[in-house]
Amino acid sequence: MTELAAVPVTALKGVGAAMQEKLTKVGLENLQDVLFHLPLRYQDRTRIVPIGSLRPGQDAVVEGTVTGADIAMGKRRSLLVRLNDGTGTLSLRFYHFSNAQKEGLKRGTHLRCYGEVRPGSSGLEIYHPEYRALSGETQIAVEQTLTPIYPTTEGLTQQRLRQLSELALARLGPHSLPDWLPEELAKEYQLGPLAEAIRYLHRPPADADIEELAEGRHWAQHRLAFEELLTHQLSLQRLRESVRAQQAPQLPVASKLPAQFLHNLGFEPTGAQKRVGAEIAYDLAQDEPMLRLVQGDVGSGKTVVAAFAALQALEAGYQVALMAPTEILAEQHFINFSKWLQPLGLEVAWLAGKLKGKARAAALEQIASGAPMVVGTHALFQDEVKFHKLALVIIDEQHRFGVQQRLALRKKGVDARLCPHQLIMTATPIPRTLAMSAYADLDTSILDELPPGRTPVNTVLIADSRRIEVIERVRTACNEGRQAYWVCTLIEESEELTCQAAETTFEDLAAALGGLNVGLIHGRMKPAEKAAIMDQFKQGALQLLVATTVIEVGVDVPNASLMIIENPERLGLAQLHQLRGRVGRGSAASHCVLLYHPPLSQLGRERLGIMRETCDGFLIAEKDLEIRGPGEMLGTRQTGLLQFKVADLMRDADLLPAVRDASMSLLQQWPQHVSPLLDRWLRHGQQYGQV
Template sequence: MNSQQFQTPIEYLKGVGLARAEVLKKELRIFTFEDLLKHFPYKYIDRTRFYKIKDVQPDMPYVQVLARLISKEIIGEKHTKRLVAQAKDDTGIIELVWFQSIKWVEKTLIPGKAYVLFGKPGFFNGKAQMAHPEMELYNSGAAQQRGTLTLQPAYNSTEKLKQFTLDSKGLQKLIAGLLDQHAKDIHENIPAYLLNRFKLAPRADSYRNIHFPDNAAQLNEAIQRLKFEELFFLQLKLLKNKLTRASKFKGNIFGTVGHYFNEFYHHKLPFELTNSQKRVLKEIRIDTQRGVQMNRLLQGDVGSGKTVVALMSMLIAIDNGFQTCIMAPTEILANQHFQTIKSLVGDDFVEVALLTGSVPQKKRRVIHEKLEDGSLKILIGTHALIEDKVRYQNLGLVVIDEQHRFGVEQRAKLWRKNIVPPHILVMTATPIPRTLAMTLYGDLDVSVINELPAGRKPIETKHFYEAQRLRMFGLMKQEITKGRQIYVVYPLIQESEKLDLKNLMDGTEIMSREFPLPQFRISVVHGKMAAADKDFEMQRFIKGETQIMVATTVIEVGVNVPNASVMIIENAERFGLSQLHQLRGRVGRGAEQSYCILMTCPKLSNDGRIRINTMVKTNNGFEIAEIDMQLRGPGNIEGTQQSGVLDLKVANLATDQELLITARKCVEDILTKDPQLALPENLLLNQPFQAKNAGLSWDKIS
């Protein structure tokens, strides 16, 4: 595509103008010719079939009829005025009615002429009828006239756009005009050898045929070509960035494993590492010896032992004379990491500090001084770590937890804290489907911890309907008798008239009756409570002063109570799969058998049933994430919306997994042979605007 031509502001397209341009920008974010060209149809109406009038039925969504107009008449007065016409074929007569634009329509109708009629059929007094049909004069010589005898595109529009006659038909007209004027400016961007290898249609043809296909085969070819292009350039950007970073950013070499690592591993580590943890540590060890900046993603379910791997990686950095830090998105998570690491290393082994917005100024100054003189080796905190005042003597390793919650610029600030950029270890407890990881984190190396620590038993998940509530109470009492604690999670705080849900306030009352004082004590936590009250209630539960915590989803992250063995989720059908999985991960943190009880109403939607059955069937976060992506689509998976990477127009990561893997493998092969894209056959891929077409740019290292 000639990028300059297609970057022309939309107001300069014939038929748009300033007023229509404004509404296109506001309603559909169409700013340029390219944006309009990439406003693809969301469905196609089959205009290849003609019905005889006698075959028309009132329950049909729409029909297309070829008939001759035999009469037209305006009847009624003022508010009841309407235009009524009749058309006939060799099987019968159909009545056509208009209530709007009567005078204009009446002028265009010519009795005696054959028309193609298209619209929603109805019946009035036993006669077939069509209100406000689309009508075009039949041209027997133009068997493929666009929008009549083909698959007609349907475009997303809005009420505001319709006021400017930019309904689906209006948008179709604009796009047809754009293609008529500028199809010649859509230049090929994929080399001929790849077009031949993958049997891809030419680019200009594909853009025309995705909007105005003559048949289903032509449409499928166009979609396949544009999907491949989208995924290919996305992967080319990610892998080219990875290569650029490897050549541009040298990395500190962690040449030795010394006192800190060995002392911790042999004398302080309270459990045996799993094989998964050992494998990931080995991968990190190899990365940090190559003299190139490490960029590794560490995936692992809640409770799989990522923090220990991060700590041991930091101890290797400290053994080599470097400082380290962990950046978490919330104070709760930063506090949790701080408590976990302090409990593992003790007080006199290595200095660890916590820096969040809540840390008093006096304490903050001490932390700043110790960072600058190099005596503080591990700093844990929130985005407070990237403030300009925070200066390290020699930052060697940065661990970023749940990185999708941080912007590119925030992460880049940490890189600039050292002359040689620190090694980066990104951690996520949100299992990511493979194809999504290849897209969101396609420029990172990926490690996976897929084993539970020794002694942990898989959580047993049960599904109970409302009628089985007494069984649930029985299980709760049984666990409390053993000295265990229980979470009960509700989706809402107060009753909603729109949603027939159990709510937290009613739930607390029911629990109080079933588990009365003084034998039982209940904590209540929800998002509308003051922070101090919330913390007080959480601390009571953590200390074991209360046996039941009734809560909303505020306990999804940041609460670690190994003694809690039951998670009850009320109205579980109202939660997404990933949220259910995260909530379940709050239990099963000790050696005892833990349970997750999913309470639902008797009637479940198809998606609701799939979610509940999936939870009962598996504890595997990656399997759950795959099913979640199939149900919700990749753009709704937590953290992907703000990533900016998933602005895919044609491809769908949930359904186009094979094509993504093919595109990535193809890019890997090309860059292995020609990393600079300098060979004559690859010069087309090295044009600056190609990256722009992928919505990305080579020089912005993310």
């Protein structure tokens, strides 16, 4: 029997070139793809529900006789059809209708219809139901299975996807869909048969527990979630192996430069910084590339740890590149590293997208001829950037970079032969569940101690009706010699509108706080303008800085002790935590005011309550993951990796330890099963380790 992976969709009845193109858009090229394109949810059309027992919010099939059809004139003209089945009356409302449709729904017509029941002005209503007229005595059977609702794209109807899955299911035999999970593994982890799980999920029987399916607790979902998570794990293990198989420059543990650096630093590193520094130093001395993720809460001193790692490579005579996602953060690093390394006689080069013409040519020349330390944005990835002897790449805020970009760095190593070591830093603590799945290719170190002298930030929730009080609070703080931030968050996800809102807020606050120097910074300003404003704020020439979330990471002004965040309910918890981390960097007691717009939803209240209760980034990250899910939390990182079809990282977190063990067994004992699994689940995502 032919394997379904080898049968193109064009083999199905009714799939011509135009339909094939639409199917390719959603990644359906062969019959295996069609079977793994699983429903998002289900509708129960297996029984007719008496109108008298309907409840708002229910999806139901009802049958009855039309007792009236009138055009109702409200805000919008609509056709209102009354349907009665002897147990009660229901209204069907159509906003888009033709005369022919109105004629077809006249009094006395017998109808069967399906839709969501809502409370309306005439009692319970269904808007735009699916319906068909029933004639005479012919009995039309109800559906025998739950009705699947598939992920779709323009021009692909549910009806069409159901037909295709029906045709593919008809060809599903014992050998047409190989089960790549060996029998021993399936037994060990109590996983049911693959073909049975697929059949069940496309057409659950009428007595299926629709709630269990909605919550993803059914054994068939469990079986496929396990295989999907396993495949992602294998993909990352492959990536890790392919990087580890490369040769890296061996960098002996340094002594001279770190001792000088420590002497100039003026403070003693924390125990956590020393511990993580030692883990990194050991990795750098090996001849295989380091792949280490350093997680540290806001202000735990990751940059100092990065500096120690850089000195180990520099003392061995190699180059180091440090990359940050935004120019404002990259510039911050450039200033810090220049301040630290120049006294040691080490030159620091700078490269960002904004460098043009002669300045750019000069920077490229400086890098190619061996400037020891290079700091920049992702402009460092570009082909024309040639390094002299690159041994270590430090990436800040990794979740903003894709894995593919990280892999491109390989080509930048010594003679394009030795792979640089990679140190990845993030101030967005990553919950364990995510670290085990999305970051399985990395070793992890955690900085879990704050340097002495950092003060916890006191967070309060205040409704925006008390805005004037808050402005007065800012005035008082600034008059006492401290500085403040006022953050305007995204409005309708439009950068342009946010910048306009920030400009308006800036004008209002400058007028209300006459006598204080107020600055403005937002994403549409030129980098030089942003840098100039930040510099004025740092020097204390500005008392209040109105900003969009561009100041989220890396901005360090110890004298700033008050932060106001407008509409905090629009931001994720991790982002709020990052913003709040801009204050509390000095010895003054610091405050963060979350200026929300009431009424807050239940969820909004819960989220902002978490911010008020804790400053622990890891706890906040766990809560954020529970509330928002992984895709959003990781930003753009590995988006290909986290668009799961069946699995859900929060719901299936308990499977991850077993998935990890199973991936190891599979790689060791059944390596020939790995590629077919990657092909089945990840052919259209990025297949890491295939680069």
